Amino acid sequence: MSRGLQTILLVGGTMIAATGAFAQTNPVKAGVDAWSNGDYKTAVADWRGPAASGDADAEFNMGQAYKLGRGVSADPAKALDWYRKAALQGHFQAQDNYGLLLFQDGHLAEAVPWLEKSAMRGEPRAELVLGTMLFNGDGGQAKDWPRAYALMTRASDAGLPQATQSLADMDKYIPDGQRKQGLALAQKYEAAARRPQLPPEVTSPSAPQIRTTPVPPSQVASSGPGASYSRPGTAPATPHHAEMPAAKPVPAKPATHGGWRVQLGAFSTEARARALWESLSPKVPTLRGGQPYLVHAGPVTRLQAGAFSSAGEAERACSEVKRAGNPCLTVAP
Numbered sequence: 417m418s419r420g421l422q423t424i425l426l427v428g429g430t431m432i433a434a435t436g437a438f439a440q441t442n443p444v445k446a447g448v449d450a451w452s453n454g455d456y457k458t459a460v461a462d463w464r465g466p467a468a469s470g471d472a473d474a475e476f477n478m479g480q481a482y483k484l485g486r487g488v489s490a491d492p493a494k495a496l497d498w499y500r501k502a503a504l505q506g507h508f509q510a511q512d513n514y515g516l517l518l519f520q521d522g523h524l525a526e527a528v529p530w531l532e533k534s535a536m537r538g539e540p541r542a543e544l545v546l547g548t549m550l551f552n553g554d555g556g557q558a559k560d561w562p563r564a565y566a567l568m569t570r571a572s573d574a575g576l577p578q579a580t581q582s583l584a585d586m587d588k589y590i591p592d593g594q595r596k597q598g599l600a601l602a603q604k605y606e607a608a609a610r611r612p613q614l615p616p617e618v619t620s621p622s623a624p625q626i627r628t629t630p631v632p633p634s635q636v637a638s639s640g641p642g643a644s645y646s647r648p649g650t651a652p653a654t655p656h657h658a659e660m661p662a663a664k665p666v667p668a669k670p671a672t673h674g675g676w677r678v679q680l681g682a683f684s685t686e687a688r689a690r691a692l693w694e695s696l697s698p699k700v701p702t703l704r705g706g707q708p709y710l711v712h713a714g715p716v717t718r719l720q721a722g723a724f725s726s727a728g729e730a731e732r733a734c735s736e737v738k739r740a741g742n743p744c745l746t747v748a749p
Contacts, residue, residue, distance in 0.1 A: 444474045451477075456487030467498065475502035476510040483513075492517070503530065512539050519545050524555030535567055538609030540574035543567040544582070551586065561590045565598025569684045570605055580681040581743035587682055587716055595716065599684055675749025676730040677709065677722035680742060686710055689719040692742075697721075699740045702733040720747055 447462030460481050466474035479498035482491045496517050502510030515530030528549070534542030547567030553559035565586055571579035587595070680696065683689045689710055697703040709720040724730040727746060734744035 444471055444477070447474075447477065451486075456481065458487075460487035467501075470501075470505070472502045472505040472507040472510070475499075475505070476507050476513075479510065479513065492521075496521075508534075508537065512542060516541060516545065524549065528555050528557065535570075536605070536608060538570065538574075538606070540571045540576050540579070543571040543574070544576055544579045547571065547579075548582065561586075562594045562597035563601060565590055565595055566601035566605060569599060569602040572682070573602075573684060573688060577681075577741065577743050580683070581745075583716070584679060584682040584718070584743075584745065587713055587718075602684065676724040676727060677720040677747040678724070678730055678733050678737060679745040679747050680719045680721060680737060682713075682716045682718045684716065686712075686717045689717045692719055693721075696737070696740065696742055700733075700736045702736050722747075 443462040444466050447459040450456075450462060451459035460478070463474040463477045463481070467478045475498050479495045479502065481487050482495035482498060484490070496514065499510045499514040499517065503514040511530055512534045515527050515534055518524075518527035518530065528546070531542045531546040531549075535546045544567075547564045549555050549557055550560045550564035550567065565583075568579050568583045568586060572583045590598070681689065681692055683692070690708075693708045697706065697708070703721055706721045707723065709722065711718040711720055721733075722730075724733060727748070730746040734746055737744035
């Protein structure tokens with residue numbers, strides 16, 4: 417398997433805001449209002465004092481400002497430091513961003529405990545990254561294919577197309593028994609993530625009623641199962657295929673109009689496969705009027721479409737699918 421996750425990690429988040437008199441008396445909330453109005457310098461000025469005094473929301477917001485370069489010059493090191501301070505105080509969004517940035521900077525072992533926190537809360541990007549690390553045995557982690565499969569399943573079910581692609585790749589190597597263990601773990605993780613886990617700024621008795629304001633995320637290209645996590649300015653790691661037993665292949669049903677198909681994803685439930693077909697097929701001309709196939713491979717349902725008379729025809733169909741924003745693989749007869 418190629419060591420590349422073909423994914424985009426979104427390192428973004430939200431900022432806490434309030435309305436009315438409270439926003440006028442609280443500089444953190446007033447800063448968010450200024451940010452929402454495009455007055456980034458005023459926002460940063462409002463946050464700087466509370467952040468220096470240890471306000472977790474202000475620390476997180478300063479991290480956002482330095483990450484995005486708004487109101488201040490972009491400074492990834494300062495962004496990371498502000499995220500760290502807020503994360504240590506239990507700020508969930510800061511923990512998410514801090515773990516992902518550590519990972520992207522190549523500090524894999526340091527990223528693991530933060531990714532663990534985020535993944536156990538059900539944060540899909542953290543599940544994607546941690547699942548990949550457990551698949552490869554990266555960051556000082558022992559390989560744990562059932563847990564890797566569980567996390568990747570959760571990320572795929574959350575709608576990350578990169579995770580869906582990675583899950584299909586994992587199917588080629590992880591034995592059926594370990595995939596079943598992974599699906600059982602995924603159900604346990606889902607139940608745990610549903611339990612209330614309110615951050616300190618919400619559980620505090622003095623916390624006001626709040627609303628959130630989205631902040632445009634920055635984008636950093638990464639790679640996945642088995643990912644090569646290249647640090648900036650270094651060459652990609654050499655792909656490896658060591659110690660990866662192939663799962664038993666599951667033959668697809670014969671196509672009626674040609675031997676080639678395209679695979680659009682792999683899912684833990686048949687319902688999710690059907691939902692993808694219903695949403696994707698109207699957007700892709702080649703798929704309109706095509707035949708969907710639900711191929712059951714142990715606990716996973718693969719969504720395929722066809723049939724195509726040649727590899728070239730299948731490749732062209734995949735190109736259209738990818739332009740629509742969905743991963744795609746050609747499947748030989």
